[in-house]
Amino acid sequence: MTGNSHDTVSGDLGLSIEEPLIFEQDSPGAVGVDWPEAEAGADRLGGLARSGPVGLPSLAEPTVVRHYTRLSQKNYGIDTGLFPLGSCTMKHNPRLNERMARLPGFADIHPLQPESTVQGALALCREVQRWLSVLTGMPGVALTPGAGAHGELCGMMAIRAALDAGGEASADRRRVLVPDSAHGTNPATAAALGFEVVSIPEDERGRVDPGRFEALAGEGGVAAVMLTNPNTCGVFENDIRRIADAVHEAGGYFYCDGANFNAIVGRVRPGDLGVDAMHINLHKTFSTPHGGGGPGSGPVVFSEALAPYAPVPRIVEEDGVLRLEEANGRAFGRMKAFHGQMGMFVRALAYMMSHGADGLRQVSGDAVLNANYLLRRLEDVYSAPFAHSGPAMHEALFDDRALRDTGVSTLDIAKAMIDEGLHPMTVYFPLVVHGAMLVEPTETETRASLDRFIAIMRGLAERAKSGAPLTEAPFHAPRRRLDETQAARKPVLRWQGARE
């Protein structure tokens, strides 16, 4: 970099400004919040008062605001541009939802206030349950799981509880069938609950082969199948009814991973397909913000058969008054403290009310339209393994066959996209496809944005074939490629600097 006539004195470049850690900006004597000193008096800490400093740095408010503003500028968000992460549903996050969640009547209420003082909050939870129940065609809704994987845990616990309640040889019924294309959380959830994971390979259509599934289910000991539909190969499991029947006949339950509900919301009710339990990622389909990795919210919808086992607390109505039921004979237990991610329920309900039944139908329609458009406009330059298995759903899946002999990998394409001002798609997932690129544009992109994406992707494929040095990208991001091996080999997980 040295010797370039565009070098700067500081090393910073325009809006790209290096920002030290807060610990390196410690200015003893500075403070960012004005609290008075407490009046001196006898303490009642029983000799447990902290002695010595905590070691926190001292910064005034302007320094703090600038610090986090500069950090934010090193991040890419949906507000920045297209964010086509497959299976993550990075759609527009309306700011109305943020405003609603911050109403004092929702944000400034305590989970254990008298129920008489939170009737509106309980009514809101019930309203969220009603929307989710109608949209999925499933009678039971457990609101408390804190995220999608937590919802999986909830659904699978209900299945375990139902099997155990059935008595007869529940202990022998521990096999959970999981397709190889499933999210890693599916086998991890099943294993965490003591189930034996049996993997199901995909067939050449990117789907579960129903004959093969029936054979596996027929081997006995089946507790459940965990199936994502639409699946992560980007197609709809069109034999879903046969799969549901087979698992039911085998005495097991059908768990559906609802991560891809955005593709069918308002058009298909999982309850009509034989599903017994499904989590819904409110931060995907219903647009609560991902926030750089949470908080999520993963309500679970249940069939008639499983609904009695849903966890506590539950919201019940007696004489027109809503209250929280903390104990219920058949409930399998509790998922977390209090009653669920209220702040996320408000946002999701604002989103659902804004779209309405008609708008949600358009959501899935446009999400699927956009994915198919990308698939058809790119399949001649990137190989699409399942492009002829039927229409794509809300994701377009490519592999790296077209890049063979170019020396450019899926990862290189992803990193080159960063230089083009795009967030990469999901890469190397699903595992069943070599060098997978899973593209999910969502319904909130304009046609112009999709066309720009197509032009960039076609251009990158051309460059890959002409031997351009994509393996070094990115060049124009806040950082070049980071050394992940060093990070894992010699972990540095906190600031190590000494304090004076």
Add this chain to the structure above:
Amino acid sequence: MRYLPITGADRSEMLRAIGAPSVDALFSDVPEDALLAGPVDLPHHAGEFEVEQRLSRLAGRNRAAGAGPFFCGAGSYRHHIPASVDYLIQRGEFLTSYTPYQPEIAQGTLQYLFEFQTQVCLLTGMEVANASMYDGATAAAEAVMMANRVTRRSKAVVSGNLHPHYRDTAATLARFQGFALEAGPPAPAGGEDLASRIDGDTSCVVVQYPDLFGNIRDFSELAEAAHAKGALLVVVVTEIVALGALRPPGGMGADIVAAEGQSLGNAMSFGGPHLGLFAARTRHMRQMPGRLCGETVDADGRRGYVLTLATREQHIRRERATSNICTNSGLCSLAFTIHLTLLGETGLKRLAALNHAGAVSLADRLGDRVVTPHFFNEFTVRLDGDAADAVERLAGGGVLAGVPVSRLHPGAGLDDLLLVAVTETAGADDIDALAEALQ
């Protein structure tokens, strides 16, 4: 519809490019009788003003804590949140970003997580912390499972003064994972003997600090007793501001600290979203659940940050992962870290001191009714009658007096006990009002 930019003209052209006659035709793989012909039976779309009006009406049916004297705690606390916290977390680059899997364009998230992990270590006195979990209760449950992995044992001894929601969350997992969870009865005045319950099968002892009833005690001896039998000490903290005033659990020999971080930067929000804090010893780092952010360098040798040690996690290990956990509590951890950065050393200590002073002043007024000998900002009061009735009656008069113990321990014969939390948001007038009402 204001959020959906594809126009009718776009749609026709795109369908032509795809070679499909209609959007409906793209759903041809769905069993025909499962395809809905039209919208489901729910209201149609609504404008921003209409949605705002309807939701505001629901919000108006709740009594906000700011409307009068307020003393509820028991795991969720009302603290003042500086204006800049809420402004900064709503910057779109934070709010609308994803888990930082592409570190080159997620250094903002990764750097604050690195700072957050350091702050959590400093507060708790521990050596390593993760990037946050769903909430305190799930963090505590994960701590028990981690102790089981570390010790290869399967029995947790749990204090009767652990928040019942935390106990139940762990017990639910225990039921399905086949480990034992032995919880004692509640001891409102403290003084439980836990050491004698530890044996050679015990993976960990789980205590809360301050506990549900507000008690604080030194766990150093308990830590020694646990370690002598090869068990770990798990310390749960539900009011993290307490660690601005109290000796940190790390200094008492804790092996894992599982805490609720809501008190800093996050509204009570009826109990969620909150954020779990999780800290441990370096020697157990590879058995930790959840995401970890680590320092490294980029191709030009510049310092940068990445998610690391992912080989523990579900997206790599699948059924052999340490936990099925996927999400952390990203935005809540951002609010936490910004608030704590604003407070700094001086601000945190003053905030903690104000909380304690307020609680002491109320306790002094209530005299013998106070059951908890030593406490931080929350303690237990014995009333002459049923605490739930008293709370309901006082709520009618505009005072939210606290959490009746019967709400968390129904049928335990503790109906006359009330948990009262005093934060910096309770003024002298509020304290007077409550003291008079409870006399």
